[in-house]
Amino acid sequence: MGQKPITFFRQVLALCSYPDLLEDSKFPEDAKSRARRILQACGGGSLGAYSTSQGIEIIRQDVARYIERRDGGIPCDPDNIYLSIGASDAIVTMLKLLVSGEGMSRTGVMISIPQYPLYSAALAELGAVQISYYLEEDNCWSLDINELRRALQEAKKHCSPRALCIINPGNPTGQVQSRQCIEDVIRFAATENLFLMSDEVYQDNVYADGCKFHSFKKVLFEMGPEYSEKVELASFHSTSKCYMGECGFRGGYMEVVNLDPEVKVQLTKLVSVRLCPPVPGQALLDVVVNPPQPDEPSYDTFIKERTETLATLAEKANMTQEILNQVPGIKCNPVQGAMYSFPRIHLPPKAILEAKVESACTQFNLISVLFMDISKGEKGQSPDMFYCMKLLEETGICLVPGSGFGQRDGTYHFRMTILPSKEKLKIVLAKIKEFHQHFTDQYS
């Protein structure tokens, strides 16, 4: 999408990949010292060796120190860190570990609607019961504890609820949870004995005034031993998002808290089946959690690049919401964080009808087809899919229909990333505006 990689990260990766470059005077000393340190921790001093399955030890130590700094000094044990193949891998592994039982005793896992479709897909694959709780669209997609309660009570009738997944900042909703909300969620999890899974891959992507990222780990420990010694938590981070945007490297980690020691042994076994996470991704994660320091030569450039990327994202978040809200029939919550807007679209009844009779669902784009809620036995397309297909045909713009993420029945949305360059995004938004007006006219 044109977001530039952080120079320092790529220098370290090049040095690690081809250590002859350590003799090259063109590379700054701090990049070289990071590369040397990583290579020393690798088997045979090479990215090409398998690492331990949990991840290279010094990198887990660096992650632990990063978490401690982030959380104002709350301790983190490197032994609770598992490096992963992006966050996806760790999330699926943790779900695998949690899911068991048959019939009424089958594990239920609470996920938000709308959600990032990895969750519903993984639960389907594992044969777990998906317990949907709806985020409050009218309240900036915030999480309401009463809705959690409702969803849980209902689920208890047919499965054994065991885990609660949170995405904060949210994909696709872009909401950022308040500290109060996180405390409420933790209390709820404690009372109901639920394992908390907190997906925090967008932890640096917070744009809206008054919003701040709070990690579940930090809030949990600040609530005192009554909670911090009891509630089981796994939180996830990734090199794919934030200001890094290094999705292709598949770097990430999970921190587990209060995991039963025997379960932890099983977790370690489970991850060892796939041998180890990609070592270049581990190396990248290491520099993400251990970036240039003020006294180092690469510091200024690093800060400049990071600040620019995050500032541009904030601008685009704002611009997206503003322009979309100018369109009659589109209503967009503030994009408080993450990288997406998820506006609600009003579709004329004639369009809804036409969608339903439209012959079979054409292959659209894999991720949407994969996760589409097309299992409802209706013929034809979901109306927002119909809308997105028309948009694609008429403008070449590809949005993902809300039905790929889940939405309240009778409401329609699309998800749009804020990642394209400002100039491109402006054009895209203008085209969507025009398309929506045209579409509404056509079907009214």
Next chain:
Amino acid sequence: MGQKPITFFRQVLALCSYPDLLEDSKFPEDAKSRARRILQACGGGSLGAYSTSQGIEIIRQDVARYIERRDGGIPCDPDNIYLSIGASDAIVTMLKLLVSGEGMSRTGVMISIPQYPLYSAALAELGAVQISYYLEEDNCWSLDINELRRALQEAKKHCSPRALCIINPGNPTGQVQSRQCIEDVIRFAATENLFLMSDEVYQDNVYADGCKFHSFKKVLFEMGPEYSEKVELASFHSTSKCYMGECGFRGGYMEVVNLDPEVKVQLTKLVSVRLCPPVPGQALLDVVVNPPQPDEPSYDTFIKERTETLATLAEKANMTQEILNQVPGIKCNPVQGAMYSFPRIHLPPKAILEAKVESACTQFNLISVLFMDISKGEKGQSPDMFYCMKLLEETGICLVPGSGFGQRDGTYHFRMTILPSKEKLKIVLAKIKEFHQHFTDQYS
């Protein structure tokens, strides 16, 4: 283990990681042109973008051409290629796709004993039925069709056999299958309607005179349409072995043949849950299947490095077998291929007894504990574990006991890699020799 990476591969990886280096005159033109081509195929021209879930298209095309060259021109469709996170990922994914049913209808999967423990672990995780067929130790660990038949007939009484896994060249056995044997296996799979999974990650690691690697794909197609249009096959390759030894990058691919189109759609969905394989691993795979050509500047160095690595491995394979066979009480088959010897060790009855009363199984090394056959309800250690623990304590040498791979009851083995440098390997072998004699004396 000291095996040097191929310079060209690492140059391309460095160039891809930090494209500023494309301006650097120190890098050869062929490395630069490979890097440019790979980057052009990446989203945004960067390794940092997610690729399509099946893997970058031009890399799948390069893999297909590599397979065609390897197999004497038998066509390969890039659409049948799935890039993966090492071979492990593809193997587990394929098993996941094949396994279903409950009770008598539960999927059974045939695997060799001894086997690479990924298979038994994945089958256990999936709740599939493991159908063990024993390789013939007295015949250089070759595969005997009668034993396949025996194992299958027995399994049909309690599960629904669906797939047959082959490792060729073998881990841990080092055997290389003859063309005749592969034909027999294919005929057997055709008759019994079994899905063939052929693990060919050691395809370049063939050392013994008279042995040659034959891919299942090639033999299948040379057997004519009766087989080539019918037998379902998935074969696996990886950047981790051969002369590359780049395990940490987690590169690999799978080729599927005769897969039902609807099943293929499911496979594509399944892999899309984890978004994409690591892009640096994909890039590495690309240069592995598309290495320097005779008219290119890096050709000579590449050939020299590859030849040296493979020649040294061949020497060490030979040396290992020779030295081990000098030890009374150790009997080692020729290491025809792959990277391991799996000698049989004679253990005195007193040692076997002592092992069984030895208190609980100490944590040894993860992979062996994970895959050890310690579920037989016996107290104490398996005798070969006891042996390997003693060896570790006395010499610092870490071998994996045969029980980690499976072996006929009452026989004992260890697996030893041939990867250490010649000098080191010689010392290790001498120490094992000494230890074995000492151990035998002590317990006689």
